[in-house]
Amino acid sequence: MKLFSYFRSSASYRVRIALNLKKIPHETDFVHLLKNGGQQRGEAYAALNPQKLVPALATEEGVFTQSLAIIEYLEETRPEPPLLPAAAAERARVRAIAQLMACDIHPLNNLRVLQYLQNHLQADEAVKNAWYAHWINEGFGALEQLLQSPQTGRFCHGNTPTLADCFLVPQVYNAQRFKVDLGAYPEISRINAECMRLPEFAAAAPENQPDAE
Amino acid sequence: MKLFSYFRSSASYRVRIALNLKKIPHETDFVHLLKNGGQQRGEAYAALNPQKLVPALATEEGVFTQSLAIIEYLEETRPEPPLLPAAAAERARVRAIAQLMACDIHPLNNLRVLQYLQNHLQADEAVKNAWYAHWINEGFGALEQLLQSPQTGRFCHGNTPTLADCFLVPQVYNAQRFKVDLGAYPEISRINAECMRLPEFAAAAPENQPDAE
Incomplete structure (x- = not known):
């Protein structure tokens, strides 16, 4: 398998965690999201993933996209x-926790959205940071409540890591990078x-990826 | 089962389609997203879903949230x-198509985001419509390419409806409501x-829901 990844991409980070937890041998191809206007927009990568987003996972069964589907x-x-x-009911809880971040926090705060706010809505750093913090607080406020549950254990669900934790850790990393008070x-x-x-x-x-800067 | 739904909510619409395709008997409770500042923000509903978003599905096994997890x-x-x-490889394709809409189009274009643009970034109708159309075009441009595949049939994947179609139809409805040229x-x-x-x-x-206006 080959993972197409960028060190700071939250969605790539989720898949890196899952690959590590399952101890799946794989190569990594580094796609720099900023260099030359974004290598993900180049022809080679866009042919793999028409969405021009990382990650993608190339396998013997084909190339897959979307971190959750991967x-x-x-x-x-x-x-x-x-x-x-x-x-099934527990799976639904774990997936809902992951999707709270995958659908209701991260898509609003990723690079392409912050770039749109800056380029089309003349948002300065303060406006972008307020936007960023708003969606973190909306989502984390609800997540904190969902975690007040006897089903929460050492991890989001029980005492072993699940899909939910693969999403939580990159989201926390991202929030800390934008200096949101947690x-x-x-x-x-x-x-x-x-x-x-x-x-x-x-x-x-x-910070532990070979393409880290 | 009881579905908590709002007629115009895309995420509720997805679950309504799935319930119908599987012919699952259920009741519906209507949560008006605009009346009195949004009934989803009221105490009763927030106790069911701390995210204060529709849909939620109450079952004998508990209350579930997030349309995809449901x-x-x-x-x-x-x-x-x-x-x-x-x-598994086909399931990954179907899920990725659904998530392209669930993660990369709809979260940017739903009510709470358009309200934020208006209230905090002073976006007028033209700016909101341009924002809306931008994310539809980013996502649908990639989806149109993904659908150029021998795996696409009468529906997104093969000749019977899948999860992907449950997400496509509400997204198209939503785009048409905002008059995006398809x-x-x-x-x-x-x-x-x-x-x-x-x-x-x-x-x-x-338009076929009892709470339609």
Whole structure:
């Protein structure tokens, strides 16, 4: 397998964690999202992923896109260790936590959106930072409540890492990079710290990638 | 089961289609997203879904949120007719198509974001419409290319409706409501028309809901 990744991309970071947890041997191809107007917009990469976003995962069965779909594919083809619980209702909870970030926080705060705000809406740094923090606080406020549940354990769901944790850690990293105060989210912060004690999470962190700057 | 829905909510529309395709008997509770500052922000609904977003699905196993997680739960507990293919690689394609809309188009264009643009960035109608159309065109441009595939059939994937179609139809409805020109997306338009010939899709349409205005 070959992962197309950028060190700071949250969506790439999620897949890196899943690949590490499942100990799947793979190569990595580095796609620089800023250099030369963004290598993801070049012909070679756009042929792999018409969305011109990272990550993409090239496998013997084809090239897959969308971090959530990629991790579900890994779960179905390399089931150990499982990143989803066995019971449907528990799977629904884990997926909903992941999607709270995948659908309702991250898409609003990623690079292309911040660039649009700057280029088309003349947003300065203060306006962009307020926008960024607003969607983090909307999402993390709800997530903190969802985590007040007997189903939460050492990790977002139970005592082993799941899909939900693969999404939580990159989102926390991203929020910290934009200097959002996470003081109101003790449970999110606790779980993030638990995850970062595991080598599979630490090795996936942006600063530990070969393309880190 | 009880679905918490708003007639114009794209995410509710997706779940309505899935419930209809699987012929799952259910009640509906109507949550008006605009009346009294939004009924989804009221105490009763926020206790069900801390995200204060529709839809939510109350079942005998608990309350589930996030349209994609809800439909995956329905797929796992009521497998007929299947909304995902059997092979992992095909499931990854169907999920990626759904997530292109769930993660990269809809979150940027929903009510709370347009309200933020207006209230905090002083965006007028023209600026909001340009924003809206930009993310539709970014996403639909890529989707139109992804659909140029031998795996596309009468529907997004093969000749029976899948999860991908549950997401495509509400996104097209939404784009049309905002008067985005879909002339550049013949395959998306063709599949949308195919779906709308099926009574399960037509019955889920916003204008056919009891709370339609």
